[in-house]
Amino acid sequence: GIDLGKLLAKTGYVTLDPGFVNTASCSSAITYIDGDAGILRYRGYPIEQLAERSNFIEVSYLLIYGELPTQAQLDEFSAKISRHTLLHEDLKRFFDGFPRDAHPMPVLSSAVSALSTFYQDSLSPFDDKQVDMSTIRLLAKVPTIAAYAYKKSVGQPFLYPDNSLGLVENFLRMTFGFPAEPYDVDPDLVRALDLLFILHADHEQNCSTSTVRMVGSAEANLFASISAGVNALFGPLHGGANSAVLEMLEGIRAEGGDVANFVRRVKNKEKGVRLMGFGHRVYKNYDPRAAIIKKTADEILGKLGGDDHLLEIAKKLEETALADDYFIERKLYPNVDFYTGLIYRAMGFPTKFFTVLFALGRLPGWIAHWREMINDPATKIGRPRQVYTGETQRDYTGIDHR
Ligand code: ACO
Secondary structure (H helix, E strand, C coil): CCCHHHHHHHHCCCCCCHHHCCCCCCCCCCEEEECCCCEEEECCEEHHHHHHHCCHHHHHHHHHHCCCCCHHHHHHHHHHHHHCCCCCHHHHHHHHHCCCCCCHHHHHHHHHHHHHHHCHHHCCCCCHHHHHHHHHHHHHHHHHHHHHHHHHHHCCCCCCCCCCCCHHHHHHHHHHCCCCCCCCCCHHHHHHHHHHHHHHCCCCCCHHHHHHHHHHHCCCCHHHHHHHHHHHHCCCCCCCHHHHHHHHHHHHHHCCCCHHHHHHHHHCCCCCCCCCCECCCCCCCCCHHHHHHHHHHHHHHHHHCCCHHHHHHHHHHHHHHHCCHHHHHCCCCECCHHHHHHHHHHHCCCHHHHHHHHHHHHHHHHHHHHHHHHHCCCCCCCCCCCCCCCCCCCCCCCHHHC
16 A cells, blocks of 8 residues: 555645644554544443443453453463562652652652663563563552552551452552551442443543653653653643542532533633533543443442532533533533542542542553554654744844844
């Protein structure tokens, strides 16, 4: 075939597409989305089936290696992850340097970036064994890092991982447990968090995944590339939306719970007022992940004792928006983040921590994309063009004449 990109480059023409609304940056066989029909599949498997029948470790394997694992493959994968959950003691001390009220996302991205310095034996992008090792290290250590970021923020002692526990259970214990005290983990809570991680595990070329691929295209190692992805996810229009939804709901409650008035302000496009957790670049229909979460939100919140009033406000907001022409015309529906914040909060996580939970879920997707990118012979260093709109040539003027 013809390489259209090369052909166009020769003509000197470039395509201006801010936000890459209509530009594919790569070919990918990982995740399929049909935004109009509200379809999401990982490696061909519908998200609904994975949510109901699989678990996060298995989904991670599926995304990264392309197939569902056999029992033996799954056992080996889980065992390897369990063996690598500890952080180097020096890396543990790293957390002392941050202010106590630091946001956990930059703490997470800094610690992930620091993995490049602690695990120098797994940095080569072209050595499959090393890539496998850094894959396992990331899946194993990022939950430990996240739990330590939490412990640091609340001024509590760190817990070593207990590798007799599963990944999610271990993470919850390191987050909410105390040294030398038994931690009775609630299986419903484990299952709910595992489900949320599955739903966040990949979403093709979103901002953070594209960032991971872009940084990796310069042949930066997996740790460095994932750290960049964490920073992209920190943005309020991306992973930060789940915290923003909760802040929005609390704001509406503080002002007397007047949902109609809030929707009016959104429609009037008051500065900084958006219906957070609504709208999506690709979904122009109900986000299938939001549909699954909504179904389980009542159940989980009922069991965990969530904030019913905020859930009521959320449901009323959704109902009002879905019946309103502004949202109908623009095809704005609830996205994955609309209900997650309420669930995270009921689980006991502080608002600031919600985006970290998103990062934990998205990690296997980032890894899968980095590996696909590095193994794709068509990969080139990411280097977009621009349309220059500045001054044409002019002569330098001395400082006395400006
Ligand atoms: N509330 C109110 N109006 C909205 C919203 C919203 N949440 N989202 C989009 N619109 C409006 C825009 O103002 C625009 O209106 P206009 O045509 O009159 O100018 C129209 O809908 C199209 O919106 P864009 O901003 O062009 O859509 P884009 O694809 O660039 O943005 C985004 C998608 C960022 C998700 C946007 O819908 C948004 O800001 N939503 C709120 C934040 C959010 O929930 N983010 C999470 C995304 S999902 C994720 O990362 C997991």
